[in-house]
Amino acid sequence: MTSSDLCSSDCAAPDExxxxxxxxxxxxxxxGRIEALVLQRLKSLGIQPARLCSxxxxxxxxYLDVIGTLPSSREARQFLQERSPDRRAKLIDRLLExxxxxxxxxxxxxxxLRVKSEFPINLWPNAxxxxxxxxxxxIRSNVPYTRFVxxxxxxxxxxxxxxxxxFYRAVQNRQPQTIARAVALTFMGCRAEKWSAxxxxxxxxxxxxxxxxxxxxxxxxxxxxxxxxxHSGAKPLTAVFPDGKPVRLSPGRDPREVFAxxxxxxxxxxxxxxxxxxxxxxxxxRGIVHEPDDIRPDNPPSNPELLAYLEREVIAARYxxxxxxxxxxxxxxxxxxxxxxxxxxxxxxxxxxxxxxRLDAEVLIxxxxxxxxxxxxxxxxxxxxxxxxxxxxxxxxLADGSITSAFLEMFGRPPRDTGMESERNNQPTAAQRLHLLxxxxxxxxxxxxxxxxxxxxxxxxxxxxxxxxxxxxxxxFPTPEERKITAEYLRTGAAGRxxxxxxxxxxxxxxxxxxxx
Amino acid sequence: MSVQHRPLSETEMTRREALRLGxxxxxxxxxxxxxxxxxxxxVGCQTAGSAKAKxxxxxxxxxxxCHLDTFDPKPEVGADYTGPLxxxxxxxxxxxxxxELLPELAKQADKYALIRSMTHGSNAHETAAYIVQTGRxxxxxxxxxxxxxVVSLFRGYEAGYKGLIPPYIVLTELQGRFSESGFLGSxxxxxxxxxxxxxxxxxVEGISAAGISEQRQRDRRDLLHRLNTLERAHPKDPAxxxxxxxxxxxxxxxxxxxxxxxxxxxxxxxxxxxxxxxxFGQSCxxxxxxxxxxxxxxxxxxxxxDTHKQHFQIMRRKLPELDRGLASLLQDxxxxxxxxxxxxxxxxxxxxxxxxxxxxxxxGGRGHYGAVFSSLVxxxxxxxxxxxxxxxxxxxxxxxxxxxxSDLIRSIYTLAGISPEAALPHPxxxxxxxxxxxxxxxxxxxILSEIM
Numbered sequence: 001m002t003s004s005d006l007c008s009s010d011c012a013a014p015d016e017x018x019x020x021x022x023x024x025x026x027x028x029x030x031x032g033r034i035e036a037l038v039l040q041r042l043k044s045l046g047i048q049p050a051r052l053c054s055x056x057x058x059x060x061x062x063y064l065d066v067i068g069t070l071p072s073s074r075e076a077r078q079f080l081q082e083r084s085p086d087r088r089a090k091l092i093d094r095l096l097e098x099x100x101x102x103x104x105x106x107x108x109x110x111x112x113l114r115v116k117s118e119f120p121i122n123l124w125p126n127a128x129x130x131x132x133x134x135x136x137x138x139i140r141s142n143v144p145y146t147r148f149v150x151x152x153x154x155x156x157x158x159x160x161x162x163x164x165x166x167f168y169r170a171v172q173n174r175q176p177q178t179i180a181r182a183v184a185l186t187f188m189g190c191r192a193e194k195w196s197a198x199x200x201x202x203x204x205x206x207x208x209x210x211x212x213x214x215x216x217x218x219x220x221x222x223x224x225x226x227x228x229x230x231h232s233g234a235k236p237l238t239a240v241f242p243d244g245k246p247v248r249l250s251p252g253r254d255p256r257e258v259f260a261x262x263x264x265x266x267x268x269x270x271x272x273x274x275x276x277x278x279x280x281x282x283x284x285x286r287g288i289v290h291e292p293d294d295i296r297p298d299n300p301p302s303n304p305e306l307l308a309y310l311e312r313e314v315i316a317a318r319y320x321x322x323x324x325x326x327x328x329x330x331x332x333x334x335x336x337x338x339x340x341x342x343x344x345x346x347x348x349x350x351x352x353x354x355x356x357x358r359l360d361a362e363v364l365i366x367x368x369x370x371x372x373x374x375x376x377x378x379x380x381x382x383x384x385x386x387x388x389x390x391x392x393x394x395x396x397x398l399a400d401g402s403i404t405s406a407f408l409e410m411f412g413r414p415p416r417d418t419g420m421e422s423e424r425n426n427q428p429t430a431a432q433r434l435h436l437l438x439x440x441x442x443x444x445x446x447x448x449x450x451x452x453x454x455x456x457x458x459x460x461x462x463x464x465x466x467x468x469x470x471x472x473x474x475x476x477f478p479t480p481e482e483r484k485i486t487a488e489y490l491r492t493g494a495a496g497r498x499x500x501x502x503x504x505x506x507x508x509x510x511x512x513x514x515x516x517x
Numbered sequence: 518m519s520v521q522h523r524p525l526s527e528t529e530m531t532r533r534e535a536l537r538l539g540x541x542x543x544x545x546x547x548x549x550x551x552x553x554x555x556x557x558x559x560v561g562c563q564t565a566g567s568a569k570a571k572x573x574x575x576x577x578x579x580x581x582x583c584h585l586d587t588f589d590p591k592p593e594v595g596a597d598y599t600g601p602l603x604x605x606x607x608x609x610x611x612x613x614x615x616x617e618l619l620p621e622l623a624k625q626a627d628k629y630a631l632i633r634s635m636t637h638g639s640n641a642h643e644t645a646a647y648i649v650q651t652g653r654x655x656x657x658x659x660x661x662x663x664x665x666x667v668v669s670l671f672r673g674y675e676a677g678y679k680g681l682i683p684p685y686i687v688l689t690e691l692q693g694r695f696s697e698s699g700f701l702g703s704x705x706x707x708x709x710x711x712x713x714x715x716x717x718x719x720x721v722e723g724i725s726a727a728g729i730s731e732q733r734q735r736d737r738r739d740l741l742h743r744l745n746t747l748e749r750a751h752p753k754d755p756a757x758x759x760x761x762x763x764x765x766x767x768x769x770x771x772x773x774x775x776x777x778x779x780x781x782x783x784x785x786x787x788x789x790x791x792x793x794x795x796x797f798g799q800s801c802x803x804x805x806x807x808x809x810x811x812x813x814x815x816x817x818x819x820x821x822x823d824t825h826k827q828h829f830q831i832m833r834r835k836l837p838e839l840d841r842g843l844a845s846l847l848q849d850x851x852x853x854x855x856x857x858x859x860x861x862x863x864x865x866x867x868x869x870x871x872x873x874x875x876x877x878x879x880x881g882g883r884g885h886y887g888a889v890f891s892s893l894v895x896x897x898x899x900x901x902x903x904x905x906x907x908x909x910x911x912x913x914x915x916x917x918x919x920x921x922x923s924d925l926i927r928s929i930y931t932l933a934g935i936s937p938e939a940a941l942p943h944p945x946x947x948x949x950x951x952x953x954x955x956x957x958x959x960x961x962x963x964i965l966s967e968i969m
């Protein structure tokens with residue numbers, strides 16, 4: 001995917017910016033399968049897609065989506081000055097190798113796997129740390145997704161020492177049906193509570209021989225295959241795969257393995273479809289099947305050919321998910337601008353533009369700290385023992401969904417109760433607005449964080465300082481009009497030295513900063 | 518009895534009306550969540566018009582106070598149980614005695630009812646806090662919303678609440694042990710003020726900012742509005758319109774008069790002193806001010822009751838605070854004609870072990886105790902001067918008329934005009950009733966009809 005040849009706005013006179021700083025001149029073209037399949041739909045419905053996005057937008061978007069982190073002003077400057085035609089593809093490759101990629105994906109997986117110490121999941125802090133580390137390391141070393149799933153489903157051992165066993169502990173109760181529902185939701189994207197009781201019970205049988213026992217160590221628990229369980233009737237147990245095929249379970253074999261064999265077999269459509277759809281949802285804000293964890297016959301994909309294509313790609317890549325990220329990120333559909341050119345009711349479901357989405361709670365607070373140089377101190381009086389998190393630790397790398405944080409709560413951090421994607425709430429509220437506009441928490445960061453005060457104080461050249469603020473906060477150069485407005489505010493502002501901080505405040509409170517676009 | 522609303526200016530009303538008709542359906546822009554839930558408008562019609570309790574003040578004695586030292590004294594049972602607090606005092610209702618450190622509350626007993634037979638059997642903070650505030654037994658795969666989220670959902674914007682102050686306020690911190698809003702999600706989340714109402718200057722996080730003049734507030738807002746390049750490129754984008762509405766509401770609180778409700782200096786000094794010049798006392802006073810503005814549910818999270826050690830020293834400090842603050846609140850509400858329409862609910866997550874733990878390492882402490890404990894309720898349709906149920910001679914078991922938290926929660930909903938049979942909106946569309954059912958195998962006396 002080549003990108004726009006639009007010059008970054010620092011060298012563009014006003015009449016050379018044809019649309020907005022957000023769009024390039026290029027139209028979506030059927031360069032690859034994804035573009036072709038999306039365009040086909042859009043054309044047949046008469047929907048005009050957005051233009052491709054500008055380099056500035058791409059830069060910020062791909063950082064936020066891939067590593068949950070804002071580019072620094074230096075990174076922004078460097079990329080915006082780069083002229084090689086494959087600069088976007090190279091940036092994607094670099095970001096997929098960053099440590100924050102694993103951290104940010106681990107955050108999302110911990111949402112889905114309900115990683116928290118406290119009520120009602122009650123994993124307990126040591127297990128949370130072990131489990132989070134295992135998830136992050138699996139993503140970092142890019143283990144094939146089938147292996148990741150298999151380890152979660154079939155491991156046995158201590159919750160502290162064999163972290164994936166916590167999958168079976170992070171449920172609200174340990175009934176086989178509850179576990180089956182969690183498995184269906186997490187790996188098949190299905191809400192099994194909508195299934196017939198027969199179908200659910202057939203699948204639950206695979207999870208009816210899981211034993212749990214405590215040890216001498218405080219809150220340690222062993223998860224194991226317990227053949228004694230569910231064999232009270234002495235007759236061999238029959239389980240039924242979600243596709244309706246029954247299987248007789250042999251007494252000596254852990255039925256979780258039988259299920260994992262079925263789920264991770266190359267031809268199994270559920271696993272590939274669910275993960276392909278999820279990755280699409282993570283990057284484009286909307287599933288091809290939407291909600292992404294509500295896959296069922298009467299909730300069809302908005303573009304079945306596109307989903308089928310991605311499914312095949314997942315299998316062809318041997319479940320190397322980074323390849324799927326790379327494929328989607330490089331597509332023109334991902335790189336569409338957010339500026340809509342159609343008000344067709346189907347436009348969103350057919351991906352006619354990149355949707356505006358508020359930053360995730362953790363990403364937002366990390367970005368604010370990155371901009372200002374301030375830090376966040378997390379500590380949790382519950383559960384005991386008290387938890388203290390070093391201040392330099394970033395919020396996207398927090399392991400425990402129970403860590404007390406009024407900010408994260410207010411900005412819609414998921415409670416990690418159900419494992420549903422919709423638990424994360426990125427809707428704006430007036431309380432959030434109050435907090436960002438006027439709280440001492442944020443004002444302190446702006447006034448006392450070392451970076452902004454450093455920038456605004458040391459600079460003898462106010463224009464350069466403004467440019468730096470824009471690159472730091474919005475990852476782009478100011479437009480000529482913005483240069484004018486800010487220069488005037490600096491000149492006439494009664495706030496004196498604080499005028500520059502007010503400009504930083506305004507940029508932090510702008511929709512452009514608060515939203516992925 | 519009608520709640521005294523501060524009169525709104527005409528333009529304010531008009532704009533609020535416009536907001537109500539706007540994009541998000543309700544004016545509840547603090548909590549718009551159109552994607553995850555059925556339209557919120559479906560909820561409102563289920564509130565009965567005849568609600569006795571128009572608002573609720575929940576005083577949460579966080580950590581669990583001992584029933585023997587407060588509302589269920591047992592002076593006859595001996596020092597192993599009473600410790601040094603071995604006296605009970607008469608109240609202004611004959612036959613009702615309470616703990617000796619509560620003399621002001623003794624003068625207000627005609628206004629409240631004591632439930633001495635609360636029971637749920639859980640001795641773990643988080644589980645017990647969940648049971649007491651939701652009335653539900655944990656572990657069925659759902660996380661239910663607490664009473665505050667339910668009452669403020671049904672009686673807030675849905676019932677025509679138009680205040681700029683959010684309808685569900687927590688003074689001053691969230692509980693953290695469980696999510697108040699449960700599966701209702703962020704639209705039912707309370708607004709926590711932060712700050713300290715007992716401090717010389719009470720700063721409500723977000724509403725008042727220290728060191729920023731009103732002129733600078735206005736200047737920088739203008740600047741923000743001029744630097745709106747993204748908005749201009751995305752005219753009529755619903756996401757940005759929702760953000761703009763939220764901002765407008767936020768500025769109404771920052772620059773308008775509504776935020777003044779938090780300014781306790783507007784109260785007379787002697788009244789402030791009567792409530793007690795401490796965080797709890799001033800929180801009670803603030804709760805009354807919020808009630809006057811029509812706020813629907815106020816929770817005062819009153820910390821410090823988890824007294825495993827130094828129990829009696831702490832009681833000598835805390836009980837007089839509770840006594841003054843709560844007694845003044847009841848009296849003040851009553852004098853202003855607000856008690857009939859305001860339900861006051863005082864409870865911790867459990868009681869404490871009736872037998873004092875004199876042994877090391879406690880050296881005179883009390884542990885968690887969920888088998889029996891006490892709650893106080895007043896106003897909003899509850900009759901005062903009453904005692905419901907009883908514990909046994911040592912305060913260890915329920916003797917008469919067990920009251921499970923589900924009974925009390927259903928009673929509160931009923932008085933608030935919310936039918937326990939009404940449907941609670943559920944994100945996955947499950948059919949869930951508002952009223953928590955009595956858990957299986959629990960012996961209870963049911964809804965508190967004897968005091969309603």
